[in-house]
Amino acid sequence: MPCGAPLLDVAAGTGRLARYLQQHHYRVVAVDYSWPMLACARAAQSAPLVQADAFALPFASGVFAGVAALRFAFHWRDLAPLLTELRRVAAPGAPLVLDTYVWTPRARIALGARRWGGKIFTHHPMAVRAQAARLGLAVEAAVPCFLCSPYVYRRLPLRATQLLERLETAVPPTWLARVFWRFRRCEG
Ligand SMILES: C[S@@+](CC[C@H](N)C(=O)[O-])C[C@H]1O[C@@H](n2cnc3c(N)ncnc32)[C@H](O)[C@@H]1O
Structure with a gap:
């Protein structure tokens, strides 16, 4: 892993994770597609902010000590393109953190999806594990939560x-x- 490499917060939104990580003395780069979100993030914390697409990140391969994309993966039916791009920018051995839904009524409510933050897809944990294995990602933790x-x-x-x-x-x-x-x- 590159010495002193920063963490990457993908689809950072208002920057709440980046802010938390900074408060804990990590170096962080925050990426979001939306200028208004980046403007909110800028008001709340001082991590470098980059306007970019999570599926085509403007970074060299293997440069981040860890990559997170919270409340984002469940907006995509197929996780492979996102996992592939997050893995690409992560250093060998670096952790990747994200969250998926197993079930939620929001996956069934097409009407109002726009108002409630966009379409949500569910992913069976076994399918996520299989996908991760195919892409060279070892599952270190899978923590279910929320009733x-x-x-x-x-x-x-x-x-x-x-x-x-x-x-x-x-x-x-x-x-x-x-x-x-x-x-x-995984290495390689
Ligand atoms: C539900 S918010 C999550 C924000 C943050 N991760 C959090 O947990 O508070 C989803 C974010 O994804 C961003 N987004 C949507 N599509 C994106 C894309 N293709 N590339 C980067 N960011 C994207 C949106 O602008 C929004 O800020």
Whole structure:
């Protein structure tokens, strides 16, 4: 891995992850397609911001010590193009972090998808694992969470959210809606 290499936050939105990583003394580069999102990110943190397409990143191969793309992968039916591009810019051995939905009513509601942040696709965890293996990504962690949409959690009083979080540990993990993945780019 390149010495002192930065992390890459892909589809960074308002830069909340980049900000968090900076606060923890990591070097970060944030990328988003949208100028308005980048403007919000600029107001909130000081990481270098790049306007670019996540599927054609303007970086050399293998230069980032870690790559994250949160709340983004589930907008794409086929994960292969995204995983391929994230893997390309990650240094050999670097972690890649992203999240997918196993189920969500939002995957079935075409009407209103625009208002609620765009179309959502679900991905069976076994299919994600198989895809990752084909692309030279080892699965290091797959953490299921959320009994229902995280947007519901956000709107509930804290006590109710805490109750849901306790319930998450009591039900079979396959019932949970979302999976957070940590892959590692295999050498080569
Ligand atoms: C739901 S937001 C997630 C933002 C951030 N990762 C977070 O978790 O708060 C999705 C972001 O993806 C960006 N986006 C959509 N298509 C993109 C693309 N092809 N390349 C880069 N960014 C893209 C949007 O502009 C938006 O900021």
